[in-house]
Amino acid sequence: xxxxxxxxxxxxxxxxxxxxxxxxxxxRKLVGVVVAINQKPSIDFKKIKxxxxxxxxxxxxxxxxxxxxxxxxxxxxxxxxxIHTALPTRxxxxxxxxxxxxxxxxxxxxxxxxxxxxxxxxxxxxKLIAETLMKKNLNDMEIKKLLNTxxxxxxxxxxxxxxxxxxxxxxxxxxxxISIELNEDQQSAVNEILSKQSFHPFLIFGITGxxxxxxxxxxxxxxxxxxxxxxxxxxEINLTPQLEKRFEKRFPENKIIxxxxxxxxxxRLENWRAxxxxxxxxxxxxxxxxxxxxKNLRGIIIDEEHDGSYKQQDNLRYHARDVAMMRAKxxxxxxxxxxxxxxxxxxxxxxxxxLHLLKLTSRAFQDATLPVVRLxxxxxxxxxNYLSEPLLNSIQDRLSxxxxxxxxxxxxxxxxxxxxxxxxxxxxxxxxSTSLVVHNKIKKLRCHHCDYQRLIDDSCAQCGNLDLMTxxxxxxxxxxxxxxxxxxxxxxxxxxxTMRSKNKLDKLYQDMIQGNIDILVGTQMLxxxxxxxxxxxxxxxxxxxxxxxxxxxxxxxxFSQLVQVSxxxxxxxxxxEVIIDTNFGKHPIYSYVQKQDYELFADMELNLRxxxxxxxxxxxAVLKMxxxxxxxxxxxxxxxxxLANQLKISDVKINPPTRPYIEKVNLMERAxxxxxxxxRIQLNKLLFLLRQNLMQNxxxxxxxxxxxxxxxxx
Numbered sequence: 001x002x003x004x005x006x007x008x009x010x011x012x013x014x015x016x017x018x019x020x021x022x023x024x025x026x027x028r029k030l031v032g033v034v035v036a037i038n039q040k041p042s043i044d045f046k047k048i049k050x051x052x053x054x055x056x057x058x059x060x061x062x063x064x065x066x067x068x069x070x071x072x073x074x075x076x077x078x079x080x081x082x083i084h085t086a087l088p089t090r091x092x093x094x095x096x097x098x099x100x101x102x103x104x105x106x107x108x109x110x111x112x113x114x115x116x117x118x119x120x121x122x123x124x125x126x127k128l129i130a131e132t133l134m135k136k137n138l139n140d141m142e143i144k145k146l147l148n149t150x151x152x153x154x155x156x157x158x159x160x161x162x163x164x165x166x167x168x169x170x171x172x173x174x175x176x177x178i179s180i181e182l183n184e185d186q187q188s189a190v191n192e193i194l195s196k197q198s199f200h201p202f203l204i205f206g207i208t209g210x211x212x213x214x215x216x217x218x219x220x221x222x223x224x225x226x227x228x229x230x231x232x233x234x235x236e237i238n239l240t241p242q243l244e245k246r247f248e249k250r251f252p253e254n255k256i257i258x259x260x261x262x263x264x265x266x267x268r269l270e271n272w273r274a275x276x277x278x279x280x281x282x283x284x285x286x287x288x289x290x291x292x293x294x295k296n297l298r299g300i301i302i303d304e305e306h307d308g309s310y311k312q313q314d315n316l317r318y319h320a321r322d323v324a325m326m327r328a329k330x331x332x333x334x335x336x337x338x339x340x341x342x343x344x345x346x347x348x349x350x351x352x353x354x355l356h357l358l359k360l361t362s363r364a365f366q367d368a369t370l371p372v373v374r375l376x377x378x379x380x381x382x383x384x385n386y387l388s389e390p391l392l393n394s395i396q397d398r399l400s401x402x403x404x405x406x407x408x409x410x411x412x413x414x415x416x417x418x419x420x421x422x423x424x425x426x427x428x429x430x431x432x433s434t435s436l437v438v439h440n441k442i443k444k445l446r447c448h449h450c451d452y453q454r455l456i457d458d459s460c461a462q463c464g465n466l467d468l469m470t471x472x473x474x475x476x477x478x479x480x481x482x483x484x485x486x487x488x489x490x491x492x493x494x495x496x497x498t499m500r501s502k503n504k505l506d507k508l509y510q511d512m513i514q515g516n517i518d519i520l521v522g523t524q525m526l527x528x529x530x531x532x533x534x535x536x537x538x539x540x541x542x543x544x545x546x547x548x549x550x551x552x553x554x555x556x557x558x559f560s561q562l563v564q565v566s567x568x569x570x571x572x573x574x575x576x577e578v579i580i581d582t583n584f585g586k587h588p589i590y591s592y593v594q595k596q597d598y599e600l601f602a603d604m605e606l607n608l609r610x611x612x613x614x615x616x617x618x619x620x621a622v623l624k625m626x627x628x629x630x631x632x633x634x635x636x637x638x639x640x641x642x643l644a645n646q647l648k649i650s651d652v653k654i655n656p657p658t659r660p661y662i663e664k665v666n667l668m669e670r671a672x673x674x675x676x677x678x679x680r681i682q683l684n685k686l687l688f689l690l691r692q693n694l695m696q697n698x699x700x701x702x703x704x705x706x707x708x709x710x711x712x713x714x
Contacts, residue, residue, distance in 0.1 A: 004533055015056050090266065199332045206340060308712050423465065
C-alpha cells in the first residue's frame with residue numbers, strides 16, 4: 001500500500017516470514033507478504049481481520065527483506081510498495097499457478113488391440129486417440145490437431161494406466177564448451193577478482209572491444225561450482241539476445257534464463273521461480289532482476305554500468321547499480337562493474353579507493369585496434385542533405401568492399417520540427433510544452449512524451465501559410481537519404497518505432513551476422529554492447545545539439561554515447577573508422593573522443609562538478625510535483641517549500657520551486673524543488689520528515705508528487 005505502515009492480521013495457520021498470503025483489505029482481497037510474526041498488535045486484537053489464504057510458497061528470504069528496507073529508506077518509498085515492485089505480475093494478481101507444462105504421451109502394455117476393439121461405438125474420439133497412440137507417441141499440440149478438447153479423454157486413458165505422460169524438457173545444447181584464451185590484461189583481472197571470495201567491489205574499465213564479456217565468463221565458470229548462481233545485469237533488453245547466445249555456447253550444460261519486460265507474465269514467473277529454486281544458474285536481467293530471489297547467489301556482474309537505463313523513472317525510483325552493490329554487500333559476495341566509459345559516480349569511488357580498478361587496455365581480437373575518429377565540418381545550409389560528402393564516400397567504399405556501416409543519430413522520426421518560415425512558428429503538442437515530431441512513414445505528427453498523434457498539417461495554424469518546412473533530422477530522414485544515395489544497399493532502421501519486440505531484435509542480430517544488412521541506421525540502441533565483426537565504419541550525425549543541454553550530466557552522457565557507438569567499428573581484423581559530422585569540431589569533448597581518452601575527460605569533468613557542488617560530491621534529490629491545475633501546483637509547491645524550511649535540517653540547501661525544461665507533459669503542469677547536501681544522512685532525514693508531513697496534508701492528496709533521490713532526469 002502507498003503508506004509506510006505495516007498491517008496486522010490474524011492467522012491460524014503456521015506461516016513464515018516472506019510467505020505469500022491473501023488478505024481482506026476494505027472491500028477488496030489483496031496479495032500480501034508476511035514481514036513479521038508474533039509481534040504485539042498495533043491495534044485492539046478484536047479489530048484484527050483474519051488471513052483468507054496462506055500459500056505454501058515463501059517468496060523472499062531474510063536478506064532480501066534487508067534489501068527492501070534499504071531501498072525503501074534510501075529512495076523514500078513505502079516498504080509495502082517496495083516489496084510489491086519485486087513481485088512478478090502474476091503473483092500480484094494472485095495468479096500463482098506455474099506455467100502449463102508440455103507432455104508427450106505414449107502407450108503402455110495395457111493399451112492393446114483387444115482393448116481398442118472393445119471400445120463402445122459411441123466413444124469415437126476415445127478410439128481415435130487410442131488407435132493413434134498405438135502407432136506413435138503424441139505431444140499436446142499433435143493431440144489438439146486430432147481433437148479440439150482432448151483433456152477428458154487423455155485423463156481417462158491416464159487414470160486407467162493405458163498411456164503414460166512424459167514432461168517435455170527444453171533441449172539443452174550438449175556441445176563442448178567454447179572458451180577463448182585470455183590475453184594478459186584479461187587474465188590479470190580474472191585472477192585479481194577470484195582472489196577475493198567475500199564482498200569486494202571491482203570496476204573493469206576496458207576500451208570498447210577489449211573483451212569484458214570473456215572476463216565475465218571466466219568468473220562465472222568459477223562461481224557456478226557447487227551449484228552456485230550468477231546474476232548478470234544489462235541495461236536494456238536489446239543486449240540480451242547476443243549475450244544469451246554467447247553464454248549458451250560457453251556454458252552448454254547450465255540453465256540460462258533471462259528476466260526482462262519483453263517476457264510474457266507466465267514466462268517471467270517461471271524464470272523467476274527457476275532463479276529462486278536454484279534450477280537456473282545464470283540469470284541475465286535488466287534492472288528489476290536486482291530484486292530476484294536466489295538460492296545460492298555467488299556473484300553479481302553489471303555490464304555497461306554507466307547506462308542511465310539502470311535508474312527506474314517511476315514508482316520506486318531506485319538505481320539498480322547501487323541496489324546491487326548493497327545486495328552483494330549483504331550477501332558478502334564479489335561485485336563487478338564493467339564499462340568502457342564508467343559513470344562519474346563509479347570513477348569517483350575509484351579515486352576514493354572504494355572501487356578496485358582493473359584495466360583492459362587493448363582490444364581482445366588479435367591485432368584489432370581502436371578506430372580512427374575523423375571530424376568533418378558540417379554545412380550550415382537549411383537545404384543540406386544532412387550527410388557530409390566524406391561520410392557518403394566512406395559508406396560507398398564500405399559497400400564496394402562488402403563491409404557494413406552504422407549511421408548513428410540519436411533522434412527518432414523524420415524531423416523534430418515542422419516550421420513555418422512566414423511567421424517563424426512551429427507546431428506544438430496540445431498536451432505538452434514541446435514540438436510535435438514529423439513521422440513521414442505514417443504521415444503523422446507525433447509527440448514523443450505523451451504519444452499524441454495527428455495528420456501532418458497542410459498549412460500554418462498561426463498565419464495560414466501553405467509552405468511549411470521540416471527542420472532537423474531523425475532516423476527516418478537519414479534512412480530516406482541513404483536509400484536515395486545507395487538504392488542497391490540493404491538498409492535497416494533501428495529505433496523504438498521499429499524494434500518493439502525481442503523477436504525483431506533477435507532477427508536484427510542474425511541479419512547483421514549473416515550479412516543481410518549493409519547499413520544500420522539508428523538511435524542509442526546501436527551503441528550498447530553489440531559486436532558485429534564486419535562493421536568497419538560508424539557515422540555520427542547531428543550530434544551537436546547535445547553540447548548545449550540544460551542537464552549537468554549532458555557532457556558525460558554525450559561523451560559516453562560517442563565513445564560507445566564509435567566502439568562498434570573495427571572490432572576484428574579490419575581497421576575501423578568513425579566520421580563525426582559537426583559544426584563545432586574544436587569543442588573539447590570531440591578531442592577527448594578522438595583520443596578515446598576517458599580518464600582525461602573524467603578528471604576534467606569531476607573537477608568541474610566539484611566546483612559546482614554537483615554529484616558525486618554533493619547528494620541531490622528533487623521533489624517532483626504535477627497537476628492539471630497550475631494554480632494548485634503553485635500553491636502546493638510554495639507550501640512544500642515553506643514546510644521544508646520550517647523543518648530546519650542543517651547542511652541541506654533547499655532551492656525554491658522551479659519549472660522544468662518541459663513545463664507540461666500530457667496536460668500535467670510540472671514543478672520541481674531541488675535539495676542538495678554534503679551529508680547523505682542529513683538529506684535523507686529531511687526528505688523523510690518532509691514526506692511524512694506532506695502525506696498528512698489535504699492539499700497533497702489533490703495532485704501527484706514524489707521524491708526522486710539521485711535523479712538523472714529532470
